[in-house]
Amino acid sequence: MQFLTDIPPYVILSHTWENEEITFQDIHDLKVAKSKPGFAKVQNACARARRYNFDWIWIDSCCINKESSAELSEAINSMYEYYEDAQACYVYLCDVSAEHHPRNPNSTFRDSRWFKRGWTLQELIAPLRVMFLDKDWKRIGTRRSLCDVVSAITTIPMEVFRGRDISEYSVAQRMSWAALRETTRPEDQAYCLMGLFGISMAPIYEEGGMKAFMRLQQEIIRISDDRSIFAWTASPSSHDEERGLLARSPYEFRMSGEVKASETDSVGNWSAYSFGNDGLHIHLPLESIPDDSLHISDIDSDIKSTVFLASLLCQSITDSSYMPAASSLDDVRELTVRENRFPRPIRRANSDWQLGALNGIIAYHVELLPSAQHFTCTRDTPLTRYYGPRSAFVDLDWPNPTARTTLVYESPSTGEIFAVGLVPHFDDEDRLSYFLKLSQSDSTDGALDCDPKVDTIVQQLGSGAYVSVTCELRGGLLDTSSIVELEVDYTPNGSPEINFFARALRQPDAGFMVPLQLYRRSCSIPDLTEPLQLKEIFPHDFFSQTFEDLAYVTVSNADNDGDNSPNGSGSSDYRLLTYTALGRTPSTVCVAVGLHTSGAWSNVSLPGEGHHWDLTAVSSSTIRLSPRSDTGPIAYIASRTNLQLGSYLLCLDWKER
Structure with a gap:
């Protein structure tokens, strides 16, 4: 049955697809449907809806006729509204047991595949109420009661789960929520985000993930002048390529979780930007970068003088500093009047x-x-x-x-x-x-x-x-x-x-992006590298995330009140990172990072070789760590650069003295 108007109250199921799900065609032949393993999921979801007196439930696997391209396109563009209009959303976690509370490090809740999928992002945010259910359909908790845990897993601020409008968050922030999520089809990395930005576009499968994500950004630019859409960091695979201003995937927004929306009023009528057939047209305040401030060794000295810093006029949530530092602006005095956008009415408000x-x-x-x-x-x-x-x-x-x-x-x-x-x-x-x-x-x-x-x-x-x-x-x-x-x-x-x-997770005060691998360069054999892998983070960090080449670890200020026990809030005023080489000559490096009133700090030691290190400030962004005795053949340089994208970046350069 299809409802176009007077939609009755309904609940909706969110889940990850498994083998032999019940399709739209299967549900019309119950004999075929009951022969598939996926029928148990449909049956249990319907039983729960009936237990709470709902006559209707919507399940994506069997309520969309995917053989109809028109119906599939409509469903993809309307999926956010389907979940937003539901009275409640049942989230079935087939790989989680309610045996342990989600705040318990032994719980499998945070490792659920559901938190790693692209489409489930909007299914988590859009509904009015969300109920998490385990593999046996036992209640784990609600989104509201577990908002601290879900925030730690997803990096989405708790205020979102308490009702704050997601349009109040910058484009970069919303993109960062999808940075580590995956989809079966590459194009869906873009299509699953349309509802978060209130846009529609025709799905074109086989166009490729990068092209689909480029179209998504172009559609966002049509309705928004928030320049944080350009506040991304290139993935390691494209570091050596010439790039434009648009990202290629949500992953490139992995470090943009604390970027506020741009203050475009400060540039007056230059705030608008648009696409032409020759590329993106935008006004940016530029500032020439002195040669001595460029610490990038592979930039040729002849072209260093042509490098400029462009300010997006975006501030950090943490300290309100600009990213990068804002250039001086001319005194523009021209008034611009913007029309308010009308929000889409939510049908559930009219439920009699x-x-x-x-x-x-x-x-x-x-x-x-x-x-x-x-x-x-x-x-x-x-x-x-x-x-x-x-x-x-x-x-x-x-x-x-x-x-x-x-x-x-x-x-x-x-x-x-x-x-x-x-x-x-x-x-x-x-x-x-x-x-x-x-x-x-x-x-x-x-x-x-x-x-x-x-x-x-x-x-x-x-x-x-x-x-x-x-x-x-x-x-x-x-x-x-x-x-x-x-x-x-x-x-x-x-x-x-x-x-x-009953103990909520304490939110961290700062985070570090740390490398997953360290390389030891030998002067005698220039091409030889001995990688050390990041093996352990102590104490346990509930908020940690792993990227393609980096890991994100969090710390809290030692001077702040609160429980720093790793078994309590998951917060700590330091993290000890253990790197281990698994080659013929095993070795271990321990890196400590932390936060104090004076700012971030780091320290390095080699437990296997008995070396201890002292910190010496080389510049405002670089610390040299030197062995306390002259017997050590190794020297380290640790650089902590405030990216203004939400974290400190820890760079370790290990080389023979």
Whole structure:
């Protein structure tokens, strides 16, 4: 069935494709569909939707007729809206178990293939609500309750998962979110990003990934004058090529996560730029670079004087410095008036079912999950229609400004007690929402109201155990009532997951881009290189990322308050990088990097050879590390250059003295 208008409430499935998925053609012949392994996924997704009273679910594998090029093109251009308009998104992680909490380093959550795929980026950002489910369809958590973990995995700021409009982030930042994601077809690296920038373009498979990504950038330029689209770093494979101003893939934005949108107002009517048949037309403030500041050995001295620095007028989120340093601008005094862009209306705001309780009853269904079924409801209220060993229904009259109630639960075996407070309300758009209260006593008086946008609330009991209440969205109508489904979970004290349950990850203060390999150059054999591979990062860094030639590691300021334990927030004021050579003459190099009030620092030692090193400042961006004794045959030069693209770059040059 196809809906063009009056779209009913629906949920949507996000997943990674496996062998023998159910197709549009298969679903029309259930005998064929049931014979495929992928049918179990469709069946379980539908069962979950029905459990929460939704009549409709959209699944990309079997809801798009890929044999129709017109339908496929429409679906690709509309995919972001499909997920944005859904009432909730179920994310099925077939390679994850809910045995460990996602904050636990032993959890497979961060290693899920789902976080590495290109199309799942918009499926993570677009929906109003996101629920993560493990391989057995058990709930892992919601996007909101796990926003710190998901942010650490994806590099997407937590504010995005708390409702901030992604249009407030620069083009470069949004591109960086896709830098490490992969797609089966190279062209999809561009097509899967169209929704993030609000553009449409015809998919042309077989045009090649670079051409498709070039078209994507051209379409973005048609609607945006944000010059951060040019704030990228060439991939190592193209370092020796002459390049224009456009990137060739999202990977080249891997170091652009902290680039703010350009301040184009400062150049007045020169802010616009456009494409012509001879290339990109743009005004840029240029500044000649002195020869002595060029530390690039392969630039011929005859052409150094023709190298200029062009400012994109973009600032760093970290310290508001320009990238690169802004050149002086003429005093331009011409007014430019820009039309505001009209946002696309979201159809879910018009869903009549959300307004069903305006003149009726709001029903709360509170269910104890198996982990919490040793509790019993010891006190209900006159508003409680039914309560039993595992669940309770509570009806609250609306509109009644005093409509609220409290359910008290107690465990006969442990003596633990907690109370759940229920307070309905409507938001600014007249949509039903709720406040929750949760306390470790038999009353919710004095407990803080949970933000109505928060879908999970957690309370530690006096015993050290944790109780959590999660709101599961329900669909459909029950007479004139709207049902709020609340599920209570319990984590006992002593559980291996207890340390990760309520402690959010501490966001790092800075990051380093470090090489994956070090090369030792021998003076006696000029062409000989002995690579050392990066083998270990200590303490464990939850925020680390690995690129083609570099790794990203994070540090926190030692002077900042907070828990630096690697098993707590994952943050630390230093990282120890171990490089090991696996050749005939094994050797190990340890590099320490850190952050202090005075700025970033680095140190190098050779544990296998007993050398220790002292740091000597050579210039504002270079540190020389010298052995404390004269017996060492090795000298290092460590360069830390602020890229203004979100990180420090650590360069190690290892050569015989």
